[in-house]
Amino acid sequence: MRTTEETEGLDGEASNTSMISGASSPYQPTTEPVHSRTVFGGLRCDLEYLKSYFGILKVVEVVLSLIGLICIETIMLCSPCGAVYFFEFVSCSAFVVTGVLLLIFTLSFHTKVPHVNWNLTDLVNTAASTFFFALSSLVLACVNHNTSAEIAAVVFGFLVTAVYGVNTFLAIRKWRLGNGGQRAPQSTDYIRARTASRGEMETRPELA
Numbered sequence: 502m503r504t505t506e507e508t509e510g511l512d513g514e515a516s517n518t519s520m521i522s523g524a525s526s527p528y529q530p531t532t533e534p535v536h537s538r539t540v541f542g543g544l545r546c547d548l549e550y551l552k553s554y555f556g557i558l559k560v561v562e563v564v565l566s567l568i569g570l571i572c573i574e575t576i577m578l579c580s581p582c583g584a585v586y587f588f589e590f591v592s593c594s595a596f597v598v599t600g601v602l603l604l605i606f607t608l609s610f611h612t613k614v615p616h617v618n619w620n621l622t623d624l625v626n627t628a629a630s631t632f633f634f635a636l637s638s639l640v641l642a643c644v645n646h647n648t649s650a651e652i653a654a655v656v657f658g659f660l661v662t663a664v665y666g667v668n669t670f671l672a673i674r675k676w677r678l679g680n681g682g683q684r685a686p687q688s689t690d691y692i693r694a695r696t697a698s699r700g701e702m703e704t705r706p707e708l709a
Contacts, residue, residue, distance in 0.1 A: 545609045553673060555623075555675075558668045559603040562630070565661035566596035574655040584644040588637040596631045602626060602631070620679050626671040631665040634658055 550556045570592040579585045602623060605611055611619040638658030645651040 529560050529573055533551070538658040547607055547609050550606050553666070554671060556603070556607070557597055558664060558671070559606075561664050562661060562668065563596060563600050563603060565664060566592050566599065569654050569657040569661060570596055572650050572657060574653075575650045576648065581644065583650075584637070584641045588658060591630075591633045591637040592654075592658070595634065595665075598626055599630065599699050616617045620672070624669070624676050625691045627672050631662060634662040634665060638662060 524578070551560070570589065573585060573589045573592060576585055605619070606623075638655055641651060641658065642655045645655070
């Protein structure tokens with residue numbers, strides 16, 4: 502039979518072993534906040550992007566473009582119809598393209614295709630949408646029949662133009678900072694390489 506001292510010693514060794522295994526175990530609970538969730542196809546839903554300025558602006562742009570498209574689609578009679586068709590094309594294109602970019606950034610699909618300059622792509626889309634929404638809204642404001650649908654389309658057209666304008670300003674600033682950030686590491690690495698090579702030359706013993 503085991504004595505009391507032997508039993509206590511075994512219990513102490515077991516507790517120490519469990520503490521060591523628990524400390525070294527990789528499956529430790531964490532209190533870090535979850536910023537993304539994995540969805541189908543290995544893509545991640547970036548919740549932080551939806552909370553950022555770009556995510557919020559894109560959601561507003563998609564909603565306002567859809568409302569403008571719905572307003573212009575309710576117009577049954579028009580003569581001439583050029584302004585109506587132009588506004589319809591712009592609002593539909595902006596809704597589709599901006600919605601696709603919103604999904605790409607939200608699902609982190611841009612990380613799967615790194616060879617595409619997504620900052621520049623977003624900048625081109627927002628700048629083009631700002632210009633064409635402003636132009637189509639101005640044309641529709643000048644050529645309309647003062648119906649409620651046309652007036653509502655013009656109002657939402659100018660609203661989404663302002664939102665796209667803010668997004669364009671932020672996209673330009675982000676694109677400039679991104680280009681500067683890409684050039685800085687290259688120059689820093691080059692300076693470090695030259696410094697390291699000079700250090701090797703200085704520490705290398707002279708040949709007799």
